[in-house]
Amino acid sequence: MSIENSKIKLTLAYDGTSFHGWQVQKDHATIQGTLQEALFKATGKELPLTGCSRTDAGVHALEYVCHTDFISIPCDKIPLALNAHLPPEIIVKSAQLAESDFHARYNCRGKEYIYKILNTHLRDPFLANRAMFYPKHLDENIMNEAAQGICGKKDFRAFMAQGSPVPDTVRTVQYCDVFRQGDIVTVRVAADGFLYNMVRIIVGTLMGASEKKLTKNDIENIIDSLDRTKAGATVPACGLYLNKVFY
């Protein structure tokens, strides 16, 4: 098989604040659209671009994977070549050759998200749009204990935005933990897949756990109810980061 049949796997990072998510939209700047333009400027070709997931407007990525067709630029030069045409909010961190049947979304075995909460009495101008500001004290130990109820293979219908047209709502959460570093409380969760708004509803539920002193068992009961109204609020997009993509 010739090298020209290979796919190119690109690993990105981006500050999603000023983008309307990953997927190309008419009249709105998106990550996919911006990267496709950079690919065109660097190669002179309209190349297809497939991402590992659709991220919502305002969501960030510390690691995001997408694939495109073969490019006749050596892989170690691709980041420089594309970054020269990208705005400062998006970078290509690395590029690798992949099999001809590599697919950024279908081959993805799992993803890890983190969610950052600024938990102190004063806002931080340098975390505007990069963390949720929540001045009321959160108990990260109660949250972490409750988070263990999220883990495992379960029907997460209660943690999905209402009206999502997804027939199979069973997902496996590999781990979910909560920790504090200074004023930042971070929720970290990995799963084989996520329902629409699932991470943001998990975080809202765990914040409620801190206030209502919910246990692991209470969280399991919320999941078992399959009832969206039993889970917590959907927290804002700005605190959410796609952190790792597993293949």
Next chain:
Amino acid sequence: MSIENSKIKLTLAYDGTSFHGWQVQKDHATIQGTLQEALFKATGKELPLTGCSRTDAGVHALEYVCHTDFISIPCDKIPLALNAHLPPEIIVKSAQLAESDFHARYNCRGKEYIYKILNTHLRDPFLANRAMFYPKHLDENIMNEAAQGICGKKDFRAFMAQGSPVPDTVRTVQYCDVFRQGDIVTVRVAADGFLYNMVRIIVGTLMGASEKKLTKNDIENIIDSLDRTKAGATVPACGLYLNKVFY
């Protein structure tokens, strides 16, 4: 003397990216203008507002001090009252009563600035507009050694933007040092006052010191020349942070 004659000293922090500096301008958002609006919304009064310095467009502050007239809100409630009317890029960190003759600029004994350089081969989307990106390796030890030549009471005319109408160009630099934390090289400098663009020219000169292996003595010779063309380039505003204000 009645309390109504007191001044109110406000300590701010701000991300200066989307502002045209401190000072009110027609047709441009500025920190002073935005804070004056917030003061009006919180008190119903048009209050005067005097800052400790004019910061340039794109420059940030981790600590900035300004004063205004007495406000009949308890000092510990002023941050909350004003922050409710401020955009997420600006916060009032604290408010204090000050003497009736307190003046944020004239009483200021000195200021400390820091300048952040992202010194690695890849940009960081989360440091866009918050650090200067410089991929060529910098030797922070050479820079720190050279920085010692900046310290002392000297005529800094060589480190002032050309054409500045300042008759007295003598300033006292209390300390200047350079250190690395991971990929971030930070220059820190404190003085009783700064000439226009002085910090940004010091940083450009110290970066040149790394490349040309300049010593403390070479830096002293540049200062003694009083010749702007002997010093280094003016680095971009985005890496500059007002860090401390001394009274």
